[in-house]
Amino acid sequence: DTAVSQTPKYLVTQMGNDKSIKCEQNLGHDTMYWYKQDSKKFLKIMFSYNNKELIINETVPNRFSPKSPDKAHLNLHINSLELGDSAVYFCASKQTENTEAFFGQGTRLTVV
Amino acid sequence: LAKTTQPISMDSYEGQEVNITCSHNNIATNDYITWYQQFPSQGPRFIIQGYKTKVTNEVASLFIPADRKSSTLSLPRVSLSDTAVYYCLVGDSNSGNTPLVFGKGTRLSVIA
Numbered sequence: 716d717t718a719v720s721q722t723p724k725y726l727v728t729q730m731g732n733d734k735s736i737k738c739e740q741n742l743g744h745d746t747m748y749w750y751k752q753d754s755k756k757f758l759k760i761m762f763s764y765n766n767k768e769l770i771i772n773e774t775v776p777n778r779f780s781p782k783s784p785d786k787a788h789l790n791l792h793i794n795s796l797e798l799g800d801s802a803v804y805f806c807a808s809k810q811t812e813n814t815e816a817f818f819g820q821g822t823r824l825t826v827v
Numbered sequence: 828l829a830k831t832t833q834p835i836s837m838d839s840y841e842g843q844e845v846n847i848t849c850s851h852n853n854i855a856t857n858d859y860i861t862w863y864q865q866f867p868s869q870g871p872r873f874i875i876q877g878y879k880t881k882v883t884n885e886v887a888s889l890f891i892p893a894d895r896k897s898s899t900l901s902l903p904r905v906s907l908s909d910t911a912v913y914y915c916l917v918g919d920s921n922s923g924n925t926p927l928v929f930g931k932g933t934r935l936s937v938i939a
Binding site: 719748750756757758759760763770772805807809814815816817818819820821 | 859861865868869870871872873876912914925926927928929931932
């Protein structure tokens with residue numbers, strides 16, 4: 716079973732559209748993350764979230780919003796997509812007091 | 828969060844030992860040092876974590892000097908499949924909702 720799963724794996728969409736990427740973890744972790752990896756391969760934290768606190772990277776546009784229906788899910792909603800949003804988005808999870816974070820396989824978003 | 832500095836890239840032949848050093852001069856007392864590995868088209872994967880001295884697991888060793896201002900990831904007898912980007916992270920990752928902040932990493936190329 717996949718520990719952290721993201722859907723879809725690939726997403727191609729037009730500018731101006733609204734899209735969502737789903738993330739689920741079956742590890743019982745209490746903290747989940749979203750990262751963006753652009754064409755230069757720099758892995759940038761977007762959000763860090765547990766059931767108590769949301770930490771937002773202040774450089775992330777407010778067109779991006781995390782939604783967590785429960786502890787096992789952290790979905791990423793993106794409004795009014797722009798060309799610069801094209802990147803690979805990774806979801807990850809971790810238990811607060813533990814060391815290791817587990818990453819999903821990534822979602823390659825292409826905005827045309 | 829402590830800033831980290833690593834070489835941008837390294838090359839090695841198969842079968843050699845590879846040492847990747849990370850500088851983190853402003854590491855805090857509560858900070859741990861964690862290394863992740865990322866293969867192309869995959870999410871990062873935890874390799875090893877340490878606080879001081881030496882830590883060894885089935886994949887790698889981590890050497891941390893007494894002042895903790897640097898650390899060295901050692902990969903014994905690398906193979907072609909070890910070609911990846913290696914990230915050094917420094918932070919209090921075992922406490923609270925602490926984002927995992929990735930630097931630019933070191934791109935290791937293993938040559939036959």
